[in-house]
Each structure stands twice: as C-alpha cells, then as structure tokens.
Amino acid sequence: MENRDSSVQEDDGKGIRMRLRNIPGSEEALEKSAYVIDEPFEMRGNWKKVFGNDHPVRIEIGMGKGRFIIEMAKQHADVNFIGIEMYSSVLVRAVQKLNDGRHVWEDSFEGEEELEIPNLRLLRLDAKDLEQTFAPGEVERIYLNFSDPWPKDRHAKRRLPGREFLGIYDKVLAPEGRIEFKTDNRSLFDFAVEELAPAGWKADVITYDLHADAALMEGNVMTEYEEKFSAKGNPICKYIIHR
Ligand SMILES: C[S@@+](CC[C@H](N)C(=O)[O-])C[C@H]1O[C@@H](n2cnc3c(N)ncnc32)[C@H](O)[C@@H]1O
Secondary structure, eight states: OOOTTSSOEEEOSSSOEEEOOOOTTHHHHHHHOTTBOSOGGGGTTOHHHHHTSOOOEEEEESOTTOHHHHHHHHHOTTSEEEEEESOHHHHHHHHHHHTTTOOTTSTTOOOOOOOSSTTEEEEEOOGGGHHHHSOTTOEEEEEEESOOOOOSGGGGGGOTTSHHHHHHHHHHEEEEEEEEEEESOHHHHHHHHHHHHHHTOEEEEEESOGGGOHHHHTTOOOOHHHHHHHHTTOOOEEEEEEO
16 A cells, blocks of 8 residues: 655645654554555445445545544444545544554554444545546545645645535536535635535535534534534534535
8 A cells, every 4th residue: 555644744734734643553554454445446336346235335535533434334334434534644543443442553453353334444545536436426425524724725726625626526426416515614615615606516505503503413423623623612514515
C-alpha cells in the first residue's frame, strides 16, 4: 500500500500547518485488517461480490476516525458501508476502534480481527480516485461529514462539496442517489449551497440548525467533529441533494 503520510507537514484545511503523526506500524495494521481493502481499484464494479450480497452501497468520504460509518453499519445491517480516508495515520484510528481500542503499537494488537461488522469496509483513498474505485451508479449514497474547509481561494478545488468533486460524485452515484453533507462551518456550507445549481444538483433539504430539527435528527449519527463542535454551541448545517 502506498504511504501518503510520508510528508509530515500538512495543511489542515483551515490554513493551519499541522504535523500528521506517522504512527509506527500503521501501514502493517491497515494491511492486516480484514476491514481494509488494499487494492480498491480492483473491486470496481464488483462491490456486491466483496460484500456477498445485493444491498446498496453507501460511502463516507473523509471518514476521519470512523465513528459515523462504524455506527451506521451497526445500525443498518441491510446496507453496505464503505468509509474512505486519505491518510493512513487517521484510518488506523478506525481500525484501532474496530480492534477493541488496542493501539497498533501494543503487543496485543493483532489487526486480524474477524469481520464482526460484515457490512463495513474501509479504504485508504483520495476522493479524486472515486471513478477508478466505483463503476457508474455503483454508489447509492455519499456522506460528507465536516469536510476540510480549505478557506483560501487557491485551495477551493480541494473542497469536497465543490463543483469539481460534485462532477466526480455524479459519475459513481446511482440515478436516484443522494449526497448528505454536514458541517458547522457556515462559510463552507454557503459555498457548498452556491455550488449546487451550476453543477446541476437540487436540494431535498437544507437546514442551518440540524440539532433543532426533530424530524431530521431522527436516526442522526454524530461524527467525532459533530460531537465536539455542537458541544461548543455551534449550530450544525446539513443538506441532502440529488441531480
Ligand atoms: C475534518 S475531518 C472530519 C472527520 C469526520 N468526518 C468527522 O466528521 O468527525 C476531514 C477528514 O477528511 C479527510 N479528507 C480530506 N480530503 C480528502 C480526500 N480528498 N479524500 C479522502 N479523505 C479526505 C481528512 O484527511 C480528514 O480526516
């Protein structure tokens, strides 16, 4: 597996340079984990075979430490979930969660856990490569949760709800497919809403205070960022969109 963490200085999307910790043993842990698909391009068009059923496939792009996708998979056994994260050092935290919280550097970490959640897989992948990973229409729903805001204009193309990425999602999403996006970052959300019409998308739902909307909160699974920022009193914005 290619190591994307070799450059330890990364922009965190807020314009802040942060150090991505290179976690010793993380590559090996990912390779060993039964949840992590090492060669995702080879599964293109064959995800039903990977899961061994015809259930719809939903993906989260930028899953971080994986709380949302793991919980969604536990709650919806009749849906297949794929969590996507571009950094090994972050993805390994999700693997650690699935490994009963054991750290990769602990002797007790085996990384060869059984698939206790059979409808879950994880990919170390850049969203730019979605078309190489999924055939047209193979994805039923895309979740974007607290995507990095990339506030500088020159980085706008890196924003996951931006029109370039909407063009990529269009290629892999089923005709009736939906994208769900949550964030507490109002500027990013305003940008995301402005991107919809030019890219040919329409909103089913737009809210600027998700947690105040009882109907939308039904079945809402909080992400790590959602818990952190809503606890600080930040309202959470959400849209659900289709073409
Ligand atoms: C701010 S975190 C949010 C994590 C999680 N979704 C949450 O809500 O707690 C954004 C995550 O998206 C990942 N990410 C950013 N751009 C990505 C891309 N192009 N492809 C895959 N993951 C990406 C980052 O590495 C980071 O882990």
